Amino acid sequence: MVLDDRKLRILRAIITDYVSSQEPVGSRALVERHNLDVSPATVRNDMAVLEEQGYITQPHTSAGRIPTDKGYRLFVDRLGTVKPLTPAERRAIQTFMAGALDVDDVVRRTVRLLAQVTHQVAIVQYPAMATATIRHVDLITLTHGRGLVILVNSAGRVEQRPIEVPDQADEQLADLRNRINLAVVGMTSKRAIDALTGLLDVLPDSGRPLGNVVVAALLDMMASDPSTRVVVGGVPNLTRFGDQFETTVRPVLEALEEQVVLLRLLGEAGSSADVTVRIGHENPYAGLRSTSVVASAYGHNDDMWASMGIVGPTRMDYPSTIANVRAVARYVGRFLAEG
Amino acid sequence: MVLDDRKLRILRAIITDYVSSQEPVGSRALVERHNLDVSPATVRNDMAVLEEQGYITQPHTSAGRIPTDKGYRLFVDRLGTVKPLTPAERRAIQTFMAGALDVDDVVRRTVRLLAQVTHQVAIVQYPAMATATIRHVDLITLTHGRGLVILVNSAGRVEQRPIEVPDQADEQLADLRNRINLAVVGMTSKRAIDALTGLLDVLPDSGRPLGNVVVAALLDMMASDPSTRVVVGGVPNLTRFGDQFETTVRPVLEALEEQVVLLRLLGEAGSSADVTVRIGHENPYAGLRSTSVVASAYGHNDDMWASMGIVGPTRMDYPSTIANVRAVARYVGRFLAEG
DNA sequence: ACTGGCACTCACGCCCAACGAGTGCCAGCA
DNA sequence: TGCTGGCACTCGTTGGGCGTGAGTGCCAGT
Numbered sequence: 001m002v003l004d005d006r007k008l009r010i011l012r013a014i015i016t017d018y019v020s021s022q023e024p025v026g027s028r029a030l031v032e033r034h035n036l037d038v039s040p041a042t043v044r045n046d047m048a049v050l051e052e053q054g055y056i057t058q059p060h061t062s063a064g065r066i067p068t069d070k071g072y073r074l075f076v077d078r079l080g081t082v083k084p085l086t087p088a089e090r091r092a093i094q095t096f097m098a099g100a101l102d103v104d105d106v107v108r109r110t111v112r113l114l115a116q117v118t119h120q121v122a123i124v125q126y127p128a129m130a131t132a133t134i135r136h137v138d139l140i141t142l143t144h145g146r147g148l149v150i151l152v153n154s155a156g157r158v159e160q161r162p163i164e165v166p167d168q169a170d171e172q173l174a175d176l177r178n179r180i181n182l183a184v185v186g187m188t189s190k191r192a193i194d195a196l197t198g199l200l201d202v203l204p205d206s207g208r209p210l211g212n213v214v215v216a217a218l219l220d221m222m223a224s225d226p227s228t229r230v231v232v233g234g235v236p237n238l239t240r241f242g243d244q245f246e247t248t249v250r251p252v253l254e255a256l257e258e259q260v261v262l263l264r265l266l267g268e269a270g271s272s273a274d275v276t277v278r279i280g281h282e283n284p285y286a287g288l289r290s291t292s293v294v295a296s297a298y299g300h301n302d303d304m305w306a307s308m309g310i311v312g313p314t315r316m317d318y319p320s321t322i323a324n325v326r327a328v329a330r331y332v333g334r335f336l337a338e339g
Numbered sequence: 340m341v342l343d344d345r346k347l348r349i350l351r352a353i354i355t356d357y358v359s360s361q362e363p364v365g366s367r368a369l370v371e372r373h374n375l376d377v378s379p380a381t382v383r384n385d386m387a388v389l390e391e392q393g394y395i396t397q398p399h400t401s402a403g404r405i406p407t408d409k410g411y412r413l414f415v416d417r418l419g420t421v422k423p424l425t426p427a428e429r430r431a432i433q434t435f436m437a438g439a440l441d442v443d444d445v446v447r448r449t450v451r452l453l454a455q456v457t458h459q460v461a462i463v464q465y466p467a468m469a470t471a472t473i474r475h476v477d478l479i480t481l482t483h484g485r486g487l488v489i490l491v492n493s494a495g496r497v498e499q500r501p502i503e504v505p506d507q508a509d510e511q512l513a514d515l516r517n518r519i520n521l522a523v524v525g526m527t528s529k530r531a532i533d534a535l536t537g538l539l540d541v542l543p544d545s546g547r548p549l550g551n552v553v554v555a556a557l558l559d560m561m562a563s564d565p566s567t568r569v570v571v572g573g574v575p576n577l578t579r580f581g582d583q584f585e586t587t588v589r590p591v592l593e594a595l596e597e598q599v600v601l602l603r604l605l606g607e608a609g610s611s612a613d614v615t616v617r618i619g620h621e622n623p624y625a626g627l628r629s630t631s632v633v634a635s636a637y638g639h640n641d642d643m644w645a646s647m648g649i650v651g652p653t654r655m656d657y658p659s660t661i662a663n664v665r666a667v668a669r670y671v672g673r674f675l676a677e678g
Numbered sequence: 679a680c681t682g683g684c685a686c687t688c689a690c691g692c693c694c695a696a697c698g699a700g701t702g703c704c705a706g707c708a
Numbered sequence: 709t710g711c712t713g714g715c716a717c718t719c720g721t722t723g724g725g726c727g728t729g730a731g732t733g734c735c736a737g738t
Contacts, residue, residue: 024731026730026731026732027731027732028730028731029730038680038681039680039681039682040681040731041680041681041682041683041733041734042679042680042681044731044732044733045680045733047732048732048733058731058732059689060687060688060689061686061687061688061689061731061732062686062687062688062689062729062730062731062732063688063689063730063731063732064730064731064732101500101501102499102500102501135479135480135481136477136479138475138477138489140474140475140491141474142474142493142494142495143493146495148474148491148495148497150477150489150491150497152479152487152489152499154481154482155481156481156485156487156499156501158487158489158497158499160441160491160495160497161440161441162440162441162495233596234596235574235592235595235596236589236592236593236596238592239588239589239592249578250575250578253574253575253577253578254575256574257572257573257574257575363700365699365700365701366700366701367699367700368699377711377712378711378712378713379700379712380702380703380711380712380713380714381710381711381712383700383701383702384702384710384711386701387701387702397700397701398720399718399719399720400700400701400717400718400719400720401698401699401700401701401717401718401719401720402699402700402701402719402720403699403700403701
């Protein structure tokens with residue numbers, strides 16, 4: 001049986017009221033606060049149907065109704081009206097990002113921004129930029145046989161790995177650096193991997209040991225996707241859960257310390273350019289069964305670099321949260337593309 | 340009036356019992372669990388004195404006693420016996436740090452380690468290494484007039500700043516790079532600042548604009564102490580507060596997101612090579628009035644680079660917490676010194 | 679198809695009494 | 709002088725009983 005228009009309106013009313021009041025909502029309050037033009041009794045009949053179909057439930061016999069995950073899902077898919085950003089939110093986005101120094105800084109600012117506009121816990125993944133090309137490779141000696149391999153890509157990202165170098169190998173290092181730069185500058189990581197392994201074959205025998213060490217470090221850096229790094233912020237917003245401490249807040253805190261879990265949460269939103277909502281039990285991680293995740297990939301045009309999102313109670317204001325996550329993701333994508 | 344030996348033993352017994360049970364402790368339980376060889380009545384008299392002097396208090400008239408901040412302070416200063424690390428703790432310290440890649444990685448591992456062995460929230464400050472010398476400066480062009488200044492010091496730390504560069508300035512950049520490296524490699528940051536400003540004067544006029552930009556970026560990097568960065572971990576341990584959510588946990592979570600507050604907490608421990616304990620109201624930050632901070636500087640020999648510590652409830656197991664913080668700080672100091 | 683009426687359910691708040699852990703005080707004893 | 713046993717007292721905690729009210733389901737009437 002399909003739900004008629006009034007039942008959908010009632011479901012929407014229940015959800016908006018419950019989200020703002022955090023209390024089960026009854027038939028009487030419903031007709032008073034929304035002009036439904038029917039009596040409480042009629043609403044009760046409709047609510048009985050909605051409950052039968054699994055969209056709402058009552059915590060105990062003589063209480064009002066609260067939405068189920070399925071109810072929220074329907075709301076998000078079909079009932080949510082787009083809530084435009086407030087001027088304050090627009091302003092926050094602009095001012096937060098202005099003057100960011102580098103990629104690190106952009107990510108740090110983004111996570112604070114997301115947490116602030118959504119009032120939830122924010123998660124931001126480092127941008128991957130697989131299309132970035134290698135710009136420069138440097139080999140540097142430090143002290144006591146320690147050295148450093150440095151890799152710079154066209155997106156301005158700098159990575160380094162420590163290596164061991166023999167004493168008095170400066171000349172060898174300079175030679176190796178030149179060879180490597182000639183071989184890989186301008187390539188994507190993917191192509192550079194081939195070029196580097198090929199390079200090893202044409203090295204003079206004396207340069208082999210050092211060459212192996214350096215190339216290994218470079219391959220390691222190229223293989224380790226920076227987007228496996230995730231930053232979290234806005235944890236104090238968890239206090240909005242208020243009640244249910246041990247049952248809800250603790251698992252969430254634990255999830256937030258596990259990079260792997262976070263990556264999985266965001267990962268499933270990674271392919272889509274638009275906002276993904278995962279409600280309650282839809283979450284892959286058991287500890288987040290009573291929370292929702294609103295996430296979005298970000299990037300430039302069709303090139304998605306990574307994801308960002310928020311974690312909050314299932315009873316959240318989906319329309320404005322979705323609007324905010326979408327706005328921040330788009331803005332950060334543009335911002336990074338422009339450099 | 341000075342406290343006699345038995346009163347001190349009673350205070351110590353109250354604290355250890357309260358820390359493990361989290362409940363007010365009465366005179367009767369006290370004589371049963373510790374062999375005090377006196378009657379409960381005697382203990383009561385002594386407790387009355389201890390309360391009068393402000394070392395303990397009772398939450399309500401007919402309840403047992405709990406320690407005050409002043410009581411904990413006396414305990415930490417004079418009554419705490421050193422509790423040696425358990426074999427498991429020793430092992431944890433060794434295995435956690437083994438195989439760390441670079442400074443970033445060491446800091447990340449340290450914060451997890453501290454959180455795990457103390458079961459509290461851990462805070463670790465990046466090492467400053469003011470004695471490190473400049474090892475290499477690089478100038479790299481990216482795309483669309485964007486470039487990068489890279490600074491490497493002898494401790495293996497790599498920093499970068501984005502700059503704007505005119506098109507087709509590769510030759511100019513190479514020249515500038517050579518001049519800068521000749522001028523500053525081997526110097527501490529402090530000396531390099533003079534050398535760099537001097538360098539500007541001898542540049543050909545055509546190189547001035549670019550030179551200014553690059554030097555400004557370098558000075559900015561040298562001025563920004565990496566030890567202003569702080570990493571936090573073990574936040575789920577906050578659930579040990581259990582009760583008092585809004586009153587205690589929220590302020591702590593807020594403090595943990597404010598780098599400035601964290602730096603201040605650690606900062607006051609920075610000068611001392613040994614563990615510093617700050618109990619309840621002794622904390623500079625109002626939100627942490629019901630928590631204690633156990634911190635220690637770390638470094639090598641007399642050269643202290645930065646601090647680390649933990650935040651937990653005032654009712655914590657001070658002897659073992661102090662022992663653990665000390666052990667981790669020393670180990671990490673040694674570990675970094677050896678490279 | 680909707681409405682008003684009505685009996686029913688049940689969480690919540692309140693009061694009150696019993697309980698008991700713990701205290702302070704005091705008189706007695708070494 | 710210092711310790712002890714005894715005793716009256718305090719007061720938070722627990723649990724049962726009860727009234728209240730929000731909310732429901734059902735049904736007959738329009």
